[in-house]
Amino acid sequence: MKELTDLTTREASSLLQRGVISSMELTKASLEIIERLEPSIHAFITLTTELALKQARAADLRLKQARQDKSIPLPPLLGIPIVVKDVLCLKGIRCTAGSRILDNFTAPYTASAVQQLLDAGVVILGKTNTDEFAMGSSTENSGFGATKNPWDINRVPGGSSGGSAAAVCARYASLGLGSDTGGSIRQPASFCGLTGLKVTYGRISRYGLIAYGSSLDTVGALARNADDLFLAFKGMAGYDPMDATSSAEPLGDLNLNEQIDIKGLRIGIPKEYFIAGVQAEVNQAVRAAITLLESQGAVVNEVSLPHTAEALPVYYLIAPAEASANLARFDGVRFGLRATQTSMIEMYKQTRGHGFGSEVKRRIMLGTYALSAGYYDAYYGQAQKVRTLIKRDFDAAFQAVDVIAAPVAPSTAFLFGEHTNDPLAMYLEDVFTLPANLAGIPGLAFPTGFDQNNLPIGMQLMGAPYSEGLLLKTCHAYQQMTEHHLKKPALSTLLSTR
Amino acid sequence: MSTQYTPVIGLEVHAELLTRTKMFCACPVVDTAITKPNTSICPVCSGMPGALPVINRQAVELGLRVALALNSNIAPFSLFARKNYYYPDLPKGYQISQYEYPLALGGALTVTTSSGAETIQLRRIHLEEDTGKLTHASDNQGKYSLVDLNRAGIALLEIVTEPVLHSLESVRAYSTGLRAILKYIKASSGDMEKGAMRFEANISMMKVNDLELGKRVEIKNLNSFRAMEKAIQYEIDRQTRILDQGGLVDQETVGWDDTNGRTISQRSKEEAHDYRYFPEPDLPPLIVEESWIDSIRLSLPELPLAKKMRFISTFELNDYHAALLCIDPDVADYFEQVVQCKAPVSPQQIANWITGDVFAYCNQRELSILEIPITPTVLSYIIDQVENGKISRANGRQVLIEAMSSGNRPEQLIQEHGYGILEDEAALTTMVNNLITQAASEAKAYRSGKVSLLEWFVGQAMQQTHGKADPNHLRELIRKTLDKQVTNNQ
Secondary structure, eight states, X not given: OOOGGGOOHHHHHHHHHTTSSOHHHHHHHHHHHHHHHHHHHOOEEEEOHHHHHHHHHHHHHHHHHHHHOTTSOOOXXXXXXXXXXXXXXXXXXBOOTTOGGGTTOBOSSOOHHHHHHHHHTOEEEEEEOOSGGGOOSSSTTOTTOOOXXXXXXTBOOOSSTXXXXXXXXXXXXXXXXXXXXXXXXXXXXXXXTOEEEEOOTTSBOOTTBOOSSTTTOOEEEEESSHHHHHHHHHHHBSOOTTXXXXXXXXXXXXXXXSOOOOTTOEEEEEGGGSOTTSOHHHHHHHHHHHHHHHHTTOEEEEEOOTTHHHHHHHHHHHHHHHHHHXXXXXXXXXXXXXXXXXXXXXXXXXXXXXXXXXXXXXHHHHHHHHTSTTTTIIIIIHHXXXXXXXXXXXXXXXHHOSEEEEESSSSSOOBTTSSTTOHHHHHHTTTTTHHHHHXXXXXXXXXXXXXXXXXXXXXXXXXXXXXXXXXXXXXXXXXXXXXXXXXOOOGGGGOOOO | OOOSEEEEEEEEEEEEOOOSBOSSSOOBOOOTTTSOTTSSOOTTTXXXXXXXXXXXXXHHHHHHHHHHHTTOEEOXXXXXXXEEOXXXXXXXXXXXXXXXXXXXXXXXXXXXXXXXXEEEEEEEEEEEEOOOEEEEEEETTEEEEEEEOSSTTOEEEEEEEOSOBOSHHHHHHHHHHHHHHHHHTTSOOOOTTTTSEEEEEEEEEEETTOOOOOOOEEEEEEOSHHHHHHHHHHHHHHHHHHHHTTOOOOOEEEEEETTTTEEEEEEESTTOOOOOOEEOXXXXXXEOOHHHHHHHHHHOOOOHHHHHHHHHHHHOOOHHHHHXXXXXXXXXXXXXHHHHTOOSSOHHHHHXXXXXXXXXXXXXXXXXXXXXXXXHHHHHHHHHHHHTTSSOHHHHHHHHHHHHHHOOOHHHHHHHHTOSOOOOHHHHHHHHHHHHHXXXXXXXXXXXXXXXXXXXHHHHHHHHTTTOSOHHHHHHHHHHHHHHXXXXXX
């Protein structure tokens, strides 16, 4: 048999339900590999070992009862260890959003998406690293140190969900929860050779997700293949009365286990995404993947998304504007860091001055400026108008094609420090992922090859709103024909010497 | 004193809506004056990371009721926005309020002032959430502030007039009229003691026969009619004095210092907050369907003005008493119940008793009409006793007060005090004869033309009957007896 930590979610689920393995064994295997690799990887901000063991015991009890009484339902995620990005609240557990301002903050409630998974019986191993308040593309902006990419620990895992990506990549767990506001699931999935899903805006409740850009934020997951991702998606999706922007759109009938026929699937190639500045190997790998799908009967056509170039400036007005208000609550009054000062104004200044990192401050200032009297129309107002045009580009494209295929990021994983002195270069990392957030549509990233440094290359499929099923099916079909998603980094070289 | 300026006043009224739960979460609305601090809070209203607001449908419905009652145009599409500023009583660092697209636009309230009917035009009506409450304190460590978030997130309705009020009388008429409507439609308790209704006024002085408005001063923290009137009068005087001296009024925001009876500058135009309003991304647009408006319209009760007109036409009340009765819907209902008791008394007599003795009693003890233990039937009985000469007016009022404070039956009270009128004609006649015999000199004076002494005799007789006799009846009896003795003597 495979190593327990190499099992996919689906495989582990099957073994758990048949009683071949226990959740406790699975969890302990995870905790053991975490103990060995974590000093090299640093995927976690907070490990929840005791909670995990308790949940594993409870899951084993449920599994045992269900085996005796067939009327007890067995959710596929029952007993599966997962990791959770530290922007999702879990009651009684520290939640930092990667920020020192929340170093001592214990979440008083559980995020709806996480609660749904807890109800299904998952085991939570810990809270994973993230760029501070999910602002970044490398986890270098974390207030708790950067996470290393298991494929090459001199390189970033991507971000902001870099902790979850590294954890799944390093076999800590088969599923990791993330959030995607401008590419924060897809880009780290790409950098770590994983399959990552950014859902339609509103598809999964945001209640309990520490907000960054509220109109762009989505909760999603990273896994090693589309099938596992589908289980996580199904476990979290759905209307939540606590989130007024969540959707009741039905999931549709999905079954990834059967052979999927992609004959006649219309794939669009947006010319604006195949441009100079993209690493040649990335371009080639993505084109090769499209050709493979075409050989299986998919119909490939070029499409145009004319406002693609505007996505970056639009995003960097809207997201910081929303963030400037979302982060106002971190004022030292009710929770988190509080500077000891005699005057109220000084307390605010010192708390926020010390608690926030430089990228967060930069975006708060950008957003505050964009919303200021006299500038609102020129910046925030104008950005909203262009956002509508970007959305219309996609609406028009999806009249002609079913999915749009493109690279996830211009390059494979970059070296630490490569972009830290140049915020604009870092922002360009998200140039292919931002448009889906602005349009509110789903995007799925998955590996389609490796570059000369043996670093994973990612491709993304984007679809019309609520087409997650189609994206997952298409990816699943691709993964049945290829083995990129099965490649594993050489973890043994990372073992810490104890 | 200058007469060349007219005050131009606009009012913003914040009314706490009578919802079961807060504006954007499921926390129960509690009486913040008596509830332990921070016990009715949750992640949403305490601004915890990751929490999201959800619109309270009951708050929207109450807002729509007010909009309909004030003939305001309900927007089929309205939006919530974030109003950004830092203060410890504002947990999220922004207040969710309606800004660019309010719940309703326009509307009017017609009120009566000494110069007749006046229609006050409204600008807008919108929904928002209340802030928490700060208590400033100090100990030997120094000064500190306590934050109570029980009030944070309670639904508020803001009703804004155009700058169309020109006198304190109009301000008073508008605010009492608006309060009456809020209470009628059960949108707000209007209880100012508990801060359920709060005011902000903006005041400028306009040169008579000029179209240009002067510089606007906004007064905040007005928590009672009295404070509002005093503050507005203070501002009118202050601005007039400045203008008379050839000075210029600064555009600023001031606070009302009730203790010292003056306004205090809070911030100038230059220091005005930039609230950086933008649409609240956590809430979808508020869509109000026509069918919802229709069903709310059908459920609206009779409003104060309509009720007053009906009281005048149906019960032949005078305008003054009809208006007084209609300020509070509970009082108006009570009045109608007394009328329905069908005692042989007129509705105007009932109105006089309610707005007189009953109001005086309630005001003195700060009670509402629903809190006094006297049923409409009992009040009707007492009025009948007095107005139809069965007990004296003075004793009737005494019975009413005792009935209101003890809840005892008036029949029993009348008997206990022996307030029943002496109706034994023979006894009365004997008493009058004896009185006239004993007061021979007064009787003589009367007979020789000093007729004003008749009232002296009545007074004496009333004393002897301990106020139990009907003075009108006695007066007649004494006059006849005196006159008869004159005839006999002749």
